[in-house]
Amino acid sequence: MAIRRILLQALSLVSSLTPVMLLYSGVGVLANTQSPVVVVLSGSMEPAFQRGDILFMTNPPHQQYRTGDIVVYKVPGAEIPIVHRVVQARDIVQQQENTEEDVRLPADGDVKWFMQPEVKAVSWRSEDRENGKSVRDQLILTKGDNNDVDDVGLYIGFDRLQRKHIVGKVRGFLPYVGYASIVMNEMPRVKYAFFAALGLASLF
Incomplete structure (x- = not known):
């Protein structure tokens, strides 16, 4: 009987978590991102976040x-x-074919060259989108508000x-609500104690 009760309580816990997981997945589909909600882990964006x-x-x-x-x-290669904040964003537009295999991207200037698999060579200018040219992608430079240098x-x-590297654009936030997840990640004992308490609570 005790084992049956534990199994029923475990099933009840899983059933209660399933709608939350489905809701999260549904929001991700609507928002077109695998991570519609994230927690700020550092102070690099202070005072904004x-x-x-x-x-x-x-x-x-x-x-x-x-x-x-x-x-x-x-x-690729980053753990988190x-x-x-975006400090520079330029549209990539198809300009002309170029068979060169190695074209460097200068740091500054009106016209830059960037290699892509689907477009042999493209140039980008800030005014190209306004001129009606076909925007294929973007080149984006970011920087933390609280950092001295770019990324x-x-x-x-x-x-x-x-x-393809962008997970999403921030639309809103809730202050400090995610701090508990930071504590649990940085202090594994707290995380284990929390899940143990949650498991015990589900038995009663």
């Missing part, structure tokens, strides 16, 4: 990011996503972010 704030994001497929937008991005050193092997 504090450590422990919960951010809500969307990532519409045709969203064009602009200077001043606050975005969350994740690059980063929330920082190029965090991009691991390239000079600018592209849209």
Whole structure:
């Protein structure tokens, strides 16, 4: 009987968590992002966001990011996503074919060249979108409001972010609500104690 009771309580706990997981997944589908909610883990965006704030994001497929937008991005090789502000965003437009395999991207200037698998060579200018040219992607530079330098050193092997690296644009936040998750991640004993207490509570 005791085992049956424990199994029933465990089933009840799983049943109570399932709607939450489904809701989270549904919000992710509507927002076009795998992580519609994230927790701020550092103070790099102070005073706009504090450590422990919960951010809500969307990532519409045709969203064009602009200077001043606050975005969350994740690059290959990075363990966690980063929330920082866009300080430079340029549209990539198809300009002409180029068979060169190695074209460098200068730091400044009106016309830049950037290699992509689907477009052999493209140029980008801030005015291209207004001139009606076909925008294929974007080159994005970010920086934390509380940091002295931009994020190029965090991009691991390239000079600018592209849209595929953007998890979403911040649309709103709740202050400090996510601090408990930071405590549990930084103090594993607290996390284990919390889940143990949750499991015991489900038995009564």
